[in-house]
Amino acid sequence: MPQQQAILETRGIHKQFPGVNALTDVDFRLFPGEVHALMGENGAGKSTLIKVLTGVYQADAGTVLLGGTPVRFTGPLQAQQAGVSTVYQEVNLCPNLSVAENICIGREHRTAGLIRWGSDRQRARDLLERFQLDLDVTAPLGSCSLAVQQLVAIVRAVAVSTKVLILDEPTSSLDADEVEQLFGVIRQLRAEGVAILFVSHFIDQIYAVSDRVTVLRNGTLVCEEPIDRLPHLELVKRMIGKELEVLEQLGDAAPRRAGTADSTEAPVIAADQVGRRGSVAPFDLAIRRGEVVGLAGLLGSGRTEVARLLFGADRADAGRFTLSGKATTLRTPRAAIAGGIAFCSENRKTEGLIEDLTIRDNIILALQAARGWTRPLPARQREELVERYITALRISPPNPDMLVRNLSGGNQQRVLLARWLITQPRLLILDEPTRGIDIGAKAEIQRLVVSLSEEGMAVLFISAELEEVLRLSHRVAVLRDRKLVEERINDDDLTADAILRTIASGAHQ
């Protein structure tokens, strides 16, 4: 295949955002008639690369070549017209329009400016038939299942002569049968010579449908390999990054923290076959006083979903919760907070902070919400608390009147932590607390987690970095493809290698 001319290629692509190198010197090749998987963790640069390929972003340096000639798309429409179509995870079609219209809109058959509906419907029917899809093309798209909508989006994308089809996480919300149906379409397109770039977090799916895989990490291209020459474990290692030896060294260097929790006491929270359809399969998980439980797994493996269920941010549709021995339903975050649970979301800006408010307001918000609006924190107590936590967490600048919007990522994370710490929770859920913050702040937050657990707080620690998880946790639970596949005590037997193996291929039998 490498003798062939690449249909879509990038040479030396650089892309920088303020403060971040999103892509560094990326040489990427996509050949006709292949399904090419693009893999990488959060922040690896997958979506930036896709946006550069489709002209949403312009590269700072380097060239994009289509069929060997340099191109410079100014947007998705130009890319589409040149034969590069994209289908996104969220179906980007109009649910209020009919299936036929969604396929044809923007390129309807017309006579004297008037749309010929009959001809368009026939065209839509023919296209759907090509992929063995039997649909009522006059039905509004919104009345179809998500899987069908995804297929319609693909049909729309290939309705024009498409040479390259980019599928950005098309399978995230589909069930197994629907995925199979989608793969049928993908294989057919491959047979027709279309080059397909496929982004997914599901490793099994990658192996089921791809021919080659490119791995990105921190904005650089790690490898480009035929899929059959890259075993599962190797793939995961390359995504997560650290070479195995380095990881093990770090793991050994850190004190093993297994077995400190008192197992006679009822756990702070126990989830018994708790799950939610389309989000995460039913799982068991218990966290005790003074214990740090790490959640390991790839992006999209269900880490965040577990955290949200434990906090009542999403409602579980199966299973039971027990809080310190008492059975409860965690229907709302409010109920969870009343039960002593705190949750620092990975999306600091959209689900955590109120950016327009001051440091002071953000810090006292959770405590104040629990007290209700009629019982404001007395000014003295408020100032004292805010002062104490600004100092303790070294929030900088130490000015309570500063708007949170103007803080750096690390300081925003500290404000969020302070907000929950003043509520004195019994369980603290930290979802990627160290992502996107500088190395010093990171070490500080890790130290904080250790000292909090030593004081008796239970912590659920989620991170994409295995090193961190291994260093901090007493126990580690591993998630894979939306399932909790393994839970182990963090003793000498647990190595990064073992976790990577689990992430790559499921629980040890």
Next chain:
Amino acid sequence: MTTTTVSQAPLAKALAGRQRYIPAIGTLSLLIAMILVGSVRYEGFFSGQIILNLFIDNAFLLVVAVGMTFVILTGGIDLSVGAVVALSAMLCAWLVEKHGWPPLVVIPLVLLIGLLSGLGMGAIIHYFDIQPFIVTLAGMFLARGLCYTISLNSISISDPVFTDLAQMQIGLPGGLFVSSSAIFAVLIVAIAFVVLHYTRLGRNVYAVGGNKQSAMLMGLPVARTTMSVYAISGFCSAFGGVLFTLYMLSGYSLHAVGLELDAIAAVVIGGTLLTGGSGFVLGTVLGVLVLGVIQTIITFQGTLSSWWTRIVVGLLLLVFIALQRVIGARQR
């Protein structure tokens, strides 16, 4: 976002797909019911001429509501229509009567002004991302204010072109007649229908209202569509203003106060979703007729005062908004 119903019985599926017709069918039933009740209760209510009078008396509202339909279909709103109607009427009266301009110059000029003002508001809404509500509110202040600066008093029109057009009656078989305004209004409805259902612009209007982000990613001209709907609404308001001039034969700053509310009400009662993406221009016609029939019934009743119109319209709004909410919730 969208339904996640995977498999449905064929009938349920067919029904689910046709939910968008429910409000319009509801409006039609309501209209028929009101006409029936009116016919039973009041002598002389049920006549062809009464139906035609609905069109004659509401011609300007119909035209304005058609423009509003385009805007609301994209998920926007245009509060300036009433003021633009008044400004158009004022300009017609002022230029023709006070400055002696020929009506055949004035009318196209007024239409052009309406079109351009809508275009300007659309451009601000799209490019500067300001809520349509506030931009058109400023447009409303501006147009109303300009009326006042032109003249504080009512200017009546005696120009023969206007009076002839106003008095023109087109006879229909059976001794019935319609006014020129009604003909113009029906014409506008027909054009709007064709534009909405058979042109790319029309379909883009629905696409933008359904999901603006998707429409962008599908490569549809969102900017052009957004500006077009406000331009269309501006044009329709100016056209409605000309018809209003024919109806009142005068220009006055306090003409058509609150017309924007009537137009919005007609569109909503006609089954168009205020959040955009679903609705029909023929539904809007039904909505205008419902408003007209309410007024007619209240006139026939004699003992009911005119303010009952507003209360009934408010109640109808409530019912239809609640209906939209229920349907919307089911689709979610």
Next chain:
Amino acid sequence: MITWTRHRLFWPVMLLVLLLLSNLFFTPDFFSIQMKQGHLYGSLIDILHFGAPLILVSLGMTLVIATGGIDLSVGAVVSISGALACWTISQQSDQGSLGVVVMAVALSLGVTALLGAWNGLLVAGAGIQPIIATLILMVAGRGVAQLITDGQIITVNSSPYKVIGGGYLATLPFSILLVAIVVAATALLTRRTALGLLLESVGGNAEASRLVGIRSRGLIAMTYIVAGLCAGVAGLMISSNVSSADGNNAGLWIELDAILAVVIGGTSLLGGRFSLTGTVIGALIIQTLSTTIYTIGVPPETTLVVKAIVVMIVCLAQSPSFRAKVFRRPGFAPPAARPGEPGPDAAPAGPADPTETKAEVPA
């Protein structure tokens, strides 16, 4: 000096001061206040007096807007409040009795609170968009007011009632004192309790507020009740000042002026941080504008044109995309479209990039 100009109220205050000073050109004794028969008279007093209803309505509107909502029905509520009070008084044989007036006022305020609760129910309970939900009462409300007055202008002859909008207390018009009380009460309600913080939180980021355990429904409903009550008091004031109730014209367009006052005062229509002081200043700016135009002899109706211009300037100044496009930093300029390629509509930004300026702007 620099820190002054950065203060969020700097521009509104400057605007107000400039407007007031500009009056000196036309009326040199604009700032003089005289004492006549134990009452203070002067242009400044007039501005406060005539601006009182607008300040009240704007206060309620501020809280609603802080939650990210809007209340279009306040004008209609103003007319209902006045109509109900005047009708109640006119039904009594002894219109001048204090008991009658207290009853009428209590009835009016009770009903307006209910109307606010109705809006709150639709918005917070049924989840209908605020602009749509309050449109219902905006349309129907004036009809209800006319129903109460039977389409007439109800005139009352009641000296206790006249006090609310036209009376004097301790040398000042009673309406000014009343407004001062309501402003103080609202400020206490929002800043001495945690209400203000929680409202700003809900308006600033609804999802984050849910995740922090704020019960936003009740809070949002409450803001509509407060808005209803404020409009109710304003309605009493307007009808009391002229001793009559006009269901059709009382409070006409006051909702739009109130929204304008809130926006001028620096509270964003998108919700979040709010400033009651800013709103009061905003309302005073609008009233000063009307007074100024009146005193310099321009037809008062021209105010509308000026208002339109002010609305647009303030909104453009608040719009991030306007600032991005007009005061664009060179480093962030997207590359210009190449000739022959489709224009602005053809190059949309990706869905995940709200910060990204729309791909191309015609140069």
